[in-house]
Each structure stands twice: as structure tokens, then as C-alpha cells.
Amino acid sequence: MDVVDRIEAVRNGRLGRRGFTRSLLAAGVGIVAMPLAPRRGRAQTSARGTYFTWGGYDIPELFGPYQQKNGALPNFAVFGGTEEGLTRIKAGFVVDVAHPCNASLVRWRDTGLFQPIDTARLSNWPGLIPGLAELEGNAAEGGKVWMAPFDWGQTSVTYRADLFEVEGEESWDMLWDSRYAGRLGSLASGGDAWWVGAIKAGVDFREIATDDAFDRIAAVMREQRPLIRVYTDDTTSLEQALAAGELVAAMTWNASATLLRAQGVPVRFAQPKEGALTWVCGVMIHRDAPNIDRACDIIDSLLGVEAGRFIIGDYGYGHANARSFEAFDDAALAALGLSRNPAAILEAGHFQVPQDREFETRMAELFEMIKAGF
Amino acid sequence: MAPALVVLAIGIVVPAAILVTMSFWSRKGLGFDMTPTLANYRRILDEPIFGAFLARSFTFSGIVTVLTVLLCYPMAYYVAFHVNSRKMLWIVLITLPFWMSYLLRVFAWKVILGYEGVINASLLELGLIAEPLQVLLYSQTAVIVTLAHAWAAFAILPMNVSLEKIDRSLLEAATVLGDGPATRFLRVTLPMSMPGVLAAVFLIFIPTMGDYVTPALLGGPDGAMIGNLIQLRFGPVNNWPMGAALSVVLALWIAAIAAVFLVLNRTAQSRLA
Incomplete structure (x- = not known):
């Protein structure tokens, strides 16, 4: 040597x-x-658009029309939570299209790193469920929008029907059940977990940024922490652990439950009596998107019926395009915990309310400390 | 000299200077407030979490370093003294697992230590346990085992080189003068291979102290290390100046430990000589 x-x-x-x-x-x-x-961090080949998204959306099933038109899939990059994604974009990662949710929309927009979407360029825009794009802070000048809604759904408890004995009604208390200490899992991102803590602590989302709310939510998160085997944003880890019986219940999105059921694992996606956490996610175009045409192709592909059927049938999320629902009858939708009318689902739960930068940093810092045991 | 210095400046001095400068800033919205302040360092002193994580990382790295050196020394020794032909092949075979990406090795350990993993499945099959062991994965044990394996090559190679360089006639002389195998090892081989051991200790201790991938994937809630705290500040917590301050403190802390170790080693060597 x-x-x-x-x-x-x-x-x-x-x-x-x-x-x-x-x-x-x-x-x-x-x-x-x-x-x-x-x-x-630009796309490797400038001819391909780059889609910066959550894990699980980086799959060919969502890009049939895009592939037909451009001959290849877009480049993919994956984040574990919207704040992580935003930090990377802020640090200079230039993508064409990114995939935040309603709670972060205003914060993302205010960075000045995104451009309004010209909806006239999207062939699937007229098919969108009416009203879905009318999110807080979404309207831009000239009838444009900042974020094109794409998928919507719930954060709730996926649990093993054969291993978890529900006492009374399904409830968020299941993730605080000391009988199953060390066999419960949680999403790691405060973007989900902290808001669930707010529901558990009985905090009104409109008041989530107050000192009192912070104290109450921190208290329930500290109470939960010793019971949790793993905090992770890797949904595959949670799904595998639920399938193995390593975990008996975990905080997940719709897709984990739908995927596990399709594999024959006896899981249920709880409808907690306090209400699930509900959200609408969508896609935004980077201010310096190197391939604006590809960006529009990516969005149009995501909003198309082909992607929609996959999102509904295989992942159990709601889709933005009304026509995507035509392939499913009401019974099938009800079994997935969905409805043709997003408002029926979104308003039945607790819909996230956008917060400012200060809230996000304070929340993330405190939640990370609690997860670390302090 | 000049081109090398330029490269050094660009590659090491400039980034380090940026890091140190940033550690005196504070976060403001998505950007920075550049007024110099000691607030970040004060927080590191005041809030128990940072000290506790430094101490925990020190413990983990210490255990990993000792384990790795102890486990790898015999391997290095065997190749140096008992393999007479095709030494290169042996070295290549020993380091073969390290041709694979670090991340993949971490995932491989996840498969081995997992709930339905290799160890649990074998123990269940043998009837030694009735329920899979939960402590294997998402625990401090998992982090220590994985780190000890992941850095083994960095221990074997320098120790092997040191052992190879030992003049065999010294060993003969020791035998002729009446040393048995054990005394000969302790009085000649071990002291003469200390530079390799020392190199191994540094090569393992320093990078494992700041490691964050392994604890992030295998550590569970109690297995996190200081590297994870730093990474969070550059990620979801979005407080880069605080992350910079933590990095500076970590670097100083490692430098201090290394200095103490060097002094100890020097004293020991001069005593021996």
C-alpha cells in the first residue's frame, strides 16, 4: 500500500x-x-424530461402515452418527503417536473423556483374532476395554475386483520396501542406523521402552528415513540414488514394496503373514527425546466386515463381525471376506500392546511428530536 | 508544486472554508442570515441531544474499530506469514465483497439480519428460537455488525502490508535467543506491525464516526448516529448553518481523538524502543 x-x-x-x-x-x-x-444535477440526456417524485411513481405504467410519443421513459429521481425534495431543488437540482402535495404548494411556489402551467397545453386538462385544482394558493395569472392535481388519497393505518385485535372501532389509537409495542411502524416524514399526531391530540389543523398545538402534538409523539419499531419513508420496507408479521400495524398511504391485499396478505386500511389524513398531490414545472415540452408530456401522461386506471386499481389512490373512474363500478371503488367524488373522501377526513416555512422547520426539528429519543 | 496546490485548495481548503463560514450564519426562511453569530455552537453546547449523539457515535465507532481490527488481524497475519504463493489472489479473494457498492452491502445485511432473514430463518429451522429475533434488525447491534463488516478491507490491507515488511530474520533471531512463539509475537511481530494497526484504526474510526447510511437503513429509532443529525439539517430540517456547525464540531472531535491516540501510540512505541 x-x-x-x-x-x-x-x-x-x-x-x-x-x-x-x-x-x-x-x-x-x-x-x-x-x-x-x-x-x-441536470437530466443526463437533455432530450429526456426528468420527473422528481415519490418512490413508487417512477414506473412505466404511468407513462404509456409519454413513451409512445418520445420513445423512452423520462428520467426519474425520488424523494422521501416534500421538504427533502424542495431542499434538493433549492440546492440546484434542476428537474422538469416535481410532485409535491397541497400542504407544500404555497411554500414551493414562494421559492420562485417554479413556473405556472399553461393548462391549454394539456390535452387531458378538460377531463379533470371539476374543482380539484382549486387548492389554496394554486391560481396563477391568466388562468394558469402552479400545480396540476394528479392523485389524491389518505394517510391511515394499515393493519393485519389476523394479528391485530381491534378494540371497538378502528382508530388512530391503534398506532398508540402498547399491547403491540415494538410491532408498530410509522412514516418518518413529519409531513404525514406530525399531522397524524395533530389528529390524535385533537388539534384543529387551522391551529397547528400555535405553541399550544406544538406542545400537545409533541406529547403524543413522545408517547408513541417507544412503541415504534421503525420510522421510514421507504414504503416497501413497511409493506414487507407487514407482510412478514414483523409489524402488525403501520401508518401508510392507500397504496400499501392495496398492494398487500393484491398479494393475498390479510390487511385492512383503517377508516379511523377520528378521520384519516387526506391530501391532494400534483405536479409542478421547474422555472428553468430544460425541456418544457417534455414537462408537458409528462404531466399529460400522468393525467391520462391509462395512468389513472393504474393509480386507482393498483395503488388505490384517487386520480384527477374523472374518466379514469369509468373502468370501476361503485362497489370496486368502495372496496378501495374511494369515490368518484373526491370531496366525499377529502372532506370526511382531515385535509392538510398549507403552513409557512417557519412551521416546517420548527416541526421537522422537533419531530426529529422526538424520533431520536429526546 | 503549483498545480497540486491549486487542486488541494479547490478540493479541500475552499469547501472547508465555506463550511466553517456557514457554521457562523443562521437560517432565515429558505436562505441564510449572514451576520456572524455563535448561536449554532451555543445550541450544540446547550442541547443534550448533540452531546449524546457525539458520545453514542464515539462508542459505536470505537466498538466497530476494535472489532474489525481484532477480526482482521489474524487474516492479515495468515496471508503475510502462511501463504507462500499467489498472495495477490488471496488478497483479491479477501477483498472481493468490497468490489460491491457500500449501499448494496448494507442492503445485503438487511436481508441477513431481517425478520425473515437468513439468521432468523436458520435459527427457526433449527428450533433454537420460537419467534424471530427482533433485536437483529433496526437496532444498535445491526449498525455495529454492518459497519464492522463494511470497513474490513480497510483494516486487512494496511495490516497485511505492515506484516509483510517485517524482516523474517528478526523472528529467527528472537527464536534463537529463546523466545517462544507467543513471546516472539508480542515482542517482535506485534510492535513491528503497529503502524499497520494504527493505519487501520484511523481508516475505520474516522469514516464510521460520520457514517449515516448504515444507521439510517438498519438502526431503527435507537440506532441513529451524529451523521444522521447532520444529514437531517441539510435535508428535511433545512438548517444548513446548524448542519455546518455540527460538521465542524464532529471534525474537531475526531481530530482531538486522533491526536490523543497518536500521542498514546508514540509513548507506547518509545517505551518499547
């Missing part, structure tokens, strides 16, 4: 000035051989 030899030589004073310079030069060449300046 040359390096060790040289360090040794320096220690013993055997390496002269020339030898030392040679060593430095060798190290220097090594470093120069690597790309020098950090390149901006």
Missing part, C-alpha cells in the same frame, strides 16, 4: 521534497481525473 508507505516515510523523515511533491502530484492527478466543478 503505497499511501501507507509514504505516510510512514514522511513520519521517519525519509521522504525528500521531490518525493513529497511527486506524491502530491499523484494525488492531484487523481482528483483532477474526477469531474471538477460539481455539475448541476
Whole structure:
């Protein structure tokens, strides 16, 4: 090992000035051989659009029309939570299209890193469920929108019907049940977990940013922490653990329950008596999107009926396109916990209310401390 | 000299300077307030979480370092003294697992330690346990085991080099002068291989102290390390100046430990000599 030899030589004073310079030069060449300046994280090939999204959306099933038109899939990049995604974009990661949710819409918009979407360029826009795009802070000038709604659904408890004995009604208390200490799982991102804590603590979402709300939510999160086996944003880990019986209940989105049921695992997606956490997610276009045409193709593909059927049938989420629901009868939708009318689901639960930057940082910092055991 | 210095400056000095400067800033909205302040450092002193995580990371890395060196020394020794042909092949075989990405090795450990993993399945099959062991994954044990394996190559190689370089005639001399195998090892082989052991200790201790992938994937709630706290500040918590301050403190802390270790080693060596 040359390096060790040289360090040794320096220690013993055997390496002269020339030898030392040679060593430095060798190290220097090594470093120069690597790309020098950090390149901006652009798409590898500029002809392909880049879609920055949650894990599970980076699949060909959602991009049939896009593939037909452009001959290949978009590039994918994945984040675990919207704040993580935003931090990476803020740090200079240029994508074409990103996939935040209603609670972060205003914060994302206010960074100035996004551009309004010209809905006239989207062939599927007229088919959208009326009113779904009318989210707080979404309207831009000239009838444009900042975020095109794409999928909507719930955060709730997925539990093993055969292993978890429900006492009375389904409830968020299931994730605070000390009988199953060490066999409960949770999403790691405060974007879900903290809001669930608010429901559990009985905090009105309109008051979630008050000091009192912080104290009450922190108290229930601290109470829950010793019971949790794993906090993760990797839904596959939660699903595998539920399938194995390692976990008996976990906080998940619709898709985990739908995917597990399709594999024959006896799970239920709870309808907690306090109400589930509900959300609408959508897609935004980066201000400096290198491929604006591809960006529109990505969005149009996501809003199409083909993607919609997959989102509903295989993932159990609601889709933005009204026609996507035509392939399913009411009974099938009810079994998935869905409805043709998003309002019926979204308003039955607790719909997230956008918060400012300060809230997000304070919440994330506090929640991470609680997860770490402090 | 000049080109190398430029590279050094761009690659190391500039980023370090940025990090140190940023650690005196504070967060404001999505950007920074650049008025110099010691607030971040004060917080690290005041809030128990940071000290506790530094201490925990120190413990983890310490255990990992000792474990790895103890487990790898015999391997390095065997190849140096008992393999006479095709040494290169042996070295390649020993380091073969390390041709694979670190991340994939971490995932492989997840499969081995998992609830339905290799260890649990075997123990269940043998009837030694009735329920899968939960403590294997998402625990401090998982982090220590994985780190100890992940960095093994960095221990074997320098120790092997040190052992190879030992002049065999010294060992003969020790035998002729009446040392048995054990005394000979303790008086000649071990002291002469100390530079390799020391290199191994540094090569393992320093990077594992700041590791964050392994604890993030295998540690569970109690297995997190200081690297995870830093990563969170550059990610979801979005407080880069605080993350920078923590990085600086971590670097100073590692430097201090390394200095203490060097002094101890020097004293020991001069005593031996």
C-alpha cells in the first residue's frame, strides 16, 4: 500500500521534497481525473424530461402515452418527503417536473423556483374532476395554475386483520396501542406523521402552528415513540414488514394496503373514527425546466386515463381525471376506500392546511428530536 | 508544486472554508442570515441531544474499530506469514465483497439480519428460537455488525502490508535467543506491525464516526448516529448553518481523538524502543 508507505516515510523523515511533491502530484492527478466543478444535477440526456417524485411513481405504467410519443421513459429521481425534495431543488437540482402535495404548494411556489402551467397545453386538462385544482394558493395569472392535481388519497393505518385485535372501532389509537409495542411502524416524514399526531391530540389543523398545538402534538409523539419499531419513508420496507408479521400495524398511504391485499396478505386500511389524513398531490414545472415540452408530456401522461386506471386499481389512490373512474363500478371503488367524488373522501377526513416555512422547520426539528429519543 | 496546490485548495481548503463560514450564519426562511453569530455552537453546547449523539457515535465507532481490527488481524497475519504463493489472489479473494457498492452491502445485511432473514430463518429451522429475533434488525447491534463488516478491507490491507515488511530474520533471531512463539509475537511481530494497526484504526474510526447510511437503513429509532443529525439539517430540517456547525464540531472531535491516540501510540512505541 503505497499511501501507507509514504505516510510512514514522511513520519521517519525519509521522504525528500521531490518525493513529497511527486506524491502530491499523484494525488492531484487523481482528483483532477474526477469531474471538477460539481455539475448541476441536470437530466443526463437533455432530450429526456426528468420527473422528481415519490418512490413508487417512477414506473412505466404511468407513462404509456409519454413513451409512445418520445420513445423512452423520462428520467426519474425520488424523494422521501416534500421538504427533502424542495431542499434538493433549492440546492440546484434542476428537474422538469416535481410532485409535491397541497400542504407544500404555497411554500414551493414562494421559492420562485417554479413556473405556472399553461393548462391549454394539456390535452387531458378538460377531463379533470371539476374543482380539484382549486387548492389554496394554486391560481396563477391568466388562468394558469402552479400545480396540476394528479392523485389524491389518505394517510391511515394499515393493519393485519389476523394479528391485530381491534378494540371497538378502528382508530388512530391503534398506532398508540402498547399491547403491540415494538410491532408498530410509522412514516418518518413529519409531513404525514406530525399531522397524524395533530389528529390524535385533537388539534384543529387551522391551529397547528400555535405553541399550544406544538406542545400537545409533541406529547403524543413522545408517547408513541417507544412503541415504534421503525420510522421510514421507504414504503416497501413497511409493506414487507407487514407482510412478514414483523409489524402488525403501520401508518401508510392507500397504496400499501392495496398492494398487500393484491398479494393475498390479510390487511385492512383503517377508516379511523377520528378521520384519516387526506391530501391532494400534483405536479409542478421547474422555472428553468430544460425541456418544457417534455414537462408537458409528462404531466399529460400522468393525467391520462391509462395512468389513472393504474393509480386507482393498483395503488388505490384517487386520480384527477374523472374518466379514469369509468373502468370501476361503485362497489370496486368502495372496496378501495374511494369515490368518484373526491370531496366525499377529502372532506370526511382531515385535509392538510398549507403552513409557512417557519412551521416546517420548527416541526421537522422537533419531530426529529422526538424520533431520536429526546 | 503549483498545480497540486491549486487542486488541494479547490478540493479541500475552499469547501472547508465555506463550511466553517456557514457554521457562523443562521437560517432565515429558505436562505441564510449572514451576520456572524455563535448561536449554532451555543445550541450544540446547550442541547443534550448533540452531546449524546457525539458520545453514542464515539462508542459505536470505537466498538466497530476494535472489532474489525481484532477480526482482521489474524487474516492479515495468515496471508503475510502462511501463504507462500499467489498472495495477490488471496488478497483479491479477501477483498472481493468490497468490489460491491457500500449501499448494496448494507442492503445485503438487511436481508441477513431481517425478520425473515437468513439468521432468523436458520435459527427457526433449527428450533433454537420460537419467534424471530427482533433485536437483529433496526437496532444498535445491526449498525455495529454492518459497519464492522463494511470497513474490513480497510483494516486487512494496511495490516497485511505492515506484516509483510517485517524482516523474517528478526523472528529467527528472537527464536534463537529463546523466545517462544507467543513471546516472539508480542515482542517482535506485534510492535513491528503497529503502524499497520494504527493505519487501520484511523481508516475505520474516522469514516464510521460520520457514517449515516448504515444507521439510517438498519438502526431503527435507537440506532441513529451524529451523521444522521447532520444529514437531517441539510435535508428535511433545512438548517444548513446548524448542519455546518455540527460538521465542524464532529471534525474537531475526531481530530482531538486522533491526536490523543497518536500521542498514546508514540509513548507506547518509545517505551518499547
